[in-house]
Amino acid sequence: MEVLFYIAAAVTVLATLRVITHVHAVHALLYLVVALIALSLIFYLLGAQFAAALEIIIYGGAIMVLFIFVVMLLGPLAVEQERTWLSPSAWVGPSILALVLLGEVGYLIASGDHPTMAVTEPRQKAISIALYGPYIIGVELASMLLLPGLIGAYHLGRRLSSEARSC
Amino acid sequence: MLSTPALVLAIILFGLGLIGLLSRRNILYMLLSLEIMLNAAALAFIAGGARWGQVDGEIMFLFILTLAAAEVSVALGIVLQLSYRFRTLDADAFCEMRG
Numbered sequence: 001m002e003v004l005f006y007i008a009a010a011v012t013v014l015a016t017l018r019v020i021t022h023v024h025a026v027h028a029l030l031y032l033v034v035a036l037i038a039l040s041l042i043f044y045l046l047g048a049q050f051a052a053a054l055e056i057i058i059y060g061g062a063i064m065v066l067f068i069f070v071v072m073l074l075g076p077l078a079v080e081q082e083r084t085w086l087s088p089s090a091w092v093g094p095s096i097l098a099l100v101l102l103g104e105v106g107y108l109i110a111s112g113d114h115p116t117m118a119v120t121e122p123r124q125k126a127i128s129i130a131l132y133g134p135y136i137i138g139v140e141l142a143s144m145l146l147l148p149g150l151i152g153a154y155h156l157g158r159r160l161s162s163e164a165r166s167c
Numbered sequence: 168m169l170s171t172p173a174l175v176l177a178i179i180l181f182g183l184g185l186i187g188l189l190s191r192r193n194i195l196y197m198l199l200s201l202e203i204m205l206n207a208a209a210l211a212f213i214a215g216g217a218r219w220g221q222v223d224g225e226i227m228f229l230f231i232l233t234l235a236a237a238e239v240s241v242a243l244g245i246v247l248q249l250s251y252r253f254r255t256l257d258a259d260a261f262c263e264m265r266g
Contacts, residue, residue, distance in 0.1 A: 005169050009176045016180060016203055020187030025195055032199060039206055042176070046169055046217040051209075051228045058232055063202070063239050070243045071195070074250050127222045135226050142233040149237030156244030 004104050005045050011038040011097050018093060025071045029064060030094045036060045038101055050124060173214035180207035194249065194256050198242055205235050 015035035022028040040055035131139060184203035191197055209231045216224015246256070253260050 002169065005172065009172065012176065013179055013183070016183045019199055019203065020183060020191065020196070028196065028199060032202070035203075036206070039210060042173065042210065043213050046173060046213055048213050048217065048225050048228070051213055051225050054229070054232060055209075058236065059202075059206070063236060066239055066243055067195075067199070070246060073247060074195075074256070123222065127225055130222050131226055131229070138226070138230055142230055145237050146233060149240050153240040153244045156241070156248055 001045060004108070005042060007100060007104060008038045008041045008045070011035075011100055012042065015094075015097055024090070025074075026068070027090050029067055029071065030090070031097075032067075033060050033064050034094045034097045034101070036064070037098070041101060041104060047123075050127060168218065170214045170218035173217070174211060177207045177211040177214065180204075180210065192258050194246055194258050194261075197258065198239070198246065201242075202235065202239070205231060205238075 012035050015031045015038065018031040019028045019035065022031065036055060036059045040052040040060070043049075043052040043055055181204050184200045184207060187200035187203065188197050191200065209228045212224045212227040212231070214224070216222065216227075249261060250256055
């Protein structure tokens with residue numbers, strides 16, 4: 001377990017370093033996805049399976065897709081740029097890091113060593129009860145945050161399209 | 168226990184995000200650095216929850232996730248607006264407010 005944690009931590013730090021030093025936005029996003037997946041493995045090793053699943057689904061899925069949409073919208077996609085984005089060297093780094101993570105997950109599945117699995121079911125139940133018990137104010141505040149977020153994103157995107165049409 | 172190395176990793180990730188936020192002038196990379204810092208905070212909460220065996224850490228992670236989703240949707244809309252108006256993503260170019 002400890003070795004797996006340290007390998008995943010090394011993958012996270014390396015990928016994060018590449019994120020903040022890379023000049024190509026799409027390459028940086030690739031590395032950030034790898035860092036998020038490694039972080040999700042760390043969450044799993046810490047015994048938070050639910051958080052690990054949410055990290056992959058919402059961070060690695062939804063939020064990164066938003067980022068990639070915006071990067072694609074920002075500039076006209078020149079063929080030359082597309083070619084540099086799809087160059088094999090761009091894929092080597094993230095692929096190696098992701099393969100390391102895949103090996104770790106394969107080892108976890110093969111070894112069957114899940115010390116946290118025994119307490120999984122009551123833990124999810126406890127999360128749900130606490131979320132809608134003492135933390136109900138937090139849930140309400142989160143919903144009050146999400147609605148202005150939705151309206152704000154709609155407003156900003158809408159003004160862009162109408163002004164672009166008038167110009 | 169893995170909590171102490173996890174907290175050290177959270178500190179390292181937060182530091183990397185802060186360095187990226189301060190050193191990069193491209194507003195998209197500044198947003199990415201903010202995401203890294205939010206993730207480091209979430210990792211610290213998860214490590215704390217794992218250390219004490221409580222579920223509060225994971226609940227705070229849920230709230231951080233909600234906050235990140237709302238923040239990213241609005242911030243990316245602002246990025247699109249800025250890139251449309253100024254034709255650049257350089258944060259130093261957005262100096263109209265003389266801040």
